[in-house]
Amino acid sequence: MLNHFFFLPRGHGIRQIESAWIKYVLCPRPLIVTVGLRIIPHSDVRVSLYYLGSTISLSPLTVHDALNLDEPGLVQALQAGDERVFAAVMDWYSGSLLRLAMSYVPSRAVAEEVVQETWMGVLEGIHRFESRSSFKTWLFRILTNRAKTRGIRESRYESFGLSVSSTDADEGHSTEDSLFVAEGSRTGHWIDPPLAWEPDTPERVLLSKECRAAIEHAIGNLPVTQRQVMTLRDIEGVSSEEVCNILEISETNQRVLLHRARTKVRRELAPYIQGGKM
Amino acid sequence: MDTNLKSKLMKYMAGNFTCREIAQLVTDYLDGSLTLGERVRFQLHLGLCFACRNYLRQMKYTIALLRQWPPEPVPPHVKEELLKRFRTWKQRPPQSSGKPGTD
Numbered sequence: 001m002l003n004h005f006f007f008l009p010r011g012h013g014i015r016q017i018e019s020a021w022i023k024y025v026l027c028p029r030p031l032i033v034t035v036g037l038r039i040i041p042h043s044d045v046r047v048s049l050y051y052l053g054s055t056i057s058l059s060p061l062t063v064h065d066a067l068n069l070d071e072p073g074l075v076q077a078l079q080a081g082d083e084r085v086f087a088a089v090m091d092w093y094s095g096s097l098l099r100l101a102m103s104y105v106p107s108r109a110v111a112e113e114v115v116q117e118t119w120m121g122v123l124e125g126i127h128r129f130e131s132r133s134s135f136k137t138w139l140f141r142i143l144t145n146r147a148k149t150r151g152i153r154e155s156r157y158e159s160f161g162l163s164v165s166s167t168d169a170d171e172g173h174s175t176e177d178s179l180f181v182a183e184g185s186r187t188g189h190w191i192d193p194p195l196a197w198e199p200d201t202p203e204r205v206l207l208s209k210e211c212r213a214a215i216e217h218a219i220g221n222l223p224v225t226q227r228q229v230m231t232l233r234d235i236e237g238v239s240s241e242e243v244c245n246i247l248e249i250s251e252t253n254q255r256v257l258l259h260r261a262r263t264k265v266r267r268e269l270a271p272y273i274q275g276g277k278m
Numbered sequence: 279m280d281t282n283l284k285s286k287l288m289k290y291m292a293g294n295f296t297c298r299e300i301a302q303l304v305t306d307y308l309d310g311s312l313t314l315g316e317r318v319r320f321q322l323h324l325g326l327c328f329a330c331r332n333y334l335r336q337m338k339y340t341i342a343l344l345r346q347w348p349p350e351p352v353p354p355h356v357k358e359e360l361l362k363r364f365r366t367w368k369q370r371p372p373q374s375s376g377k378p379g380t381d
Binding site: 081083086087090091094095096098099102112115116119120123176177179180187188189190193194195196197202205206215230234235237240251255258259262263265266269270273 | 296297298299301302304305306309311328329330332333335336337339340341342343344345346347348349350351352353356357359360361363364365367368
């Protein structure tokens, strides 16, 4: 059980979602709210609170919270061969590693092998780990290095990955351009102004197969680096600084890639949420 | 609101950001990487433009959906295999490992 505190302005309410539990609160005055989180073993607990239709994301729990260990403590435990810590860290990160690996290699089976190789790499290197980067960044860097090597061997990364920066760069200035008036006095205005989306919770929307398929399709069709940035930032909740270190890209580049990816996913999603054209 | 009036308001009050520019800056805005001036102009535009407010909400909603995406399941045999290798690794003295890990 872990408590998070956050600030809630006057007159705003929050609803409970999935892994966090909290009573519905309508604040008479600004409040500091405590959110109790149940730590579900072997799962990454992500918490979003809905705040009058828009989302506040609390910083996700880290493996350090779950194990009650700080970074040096975690590294020392791994170096000392603490199996409980290794199992917990492996459980915590393997899903994220697998998802990222799948953007480098052609099949899930190969991605699983890359994840295994990554953990073997951790065991090989943990005694020389010097905390110049965070453990998480180091771990993901091992994965990207192995996944690249493997992807080249499987000849996919060569065709998609290595040339990807140019694919991404050639994509034109903005993927939203077609949504706006290009000439005349209304230049830069919406052709079809975006409508309000029905405020349903993401959990409810994700229960719809069509919607899940649309998102999967949209993510699957992204250029590789856009997909990698989106996977890490939006799905796995990795910070932008860490994403830059893991993928070895600049902050600006990272944001451009993320923006393009989000724009495309939003566009694919629109028909399923508002049931009309976007 | 009358479109002409809106255009004028946008031009003179909302710091000249067009809807297109707003759409292009959404991620920068959400990441907090706009300058103070840009941020103010962005918010002024939002205050006057329901379409851009909707667009920003749609983007936030898209991000919220991605955040709730279920974790990728790792097959149990992969974990068991790794734990087995971990136990073997534990038996070995630390220096006998192979390639260096890049920190």
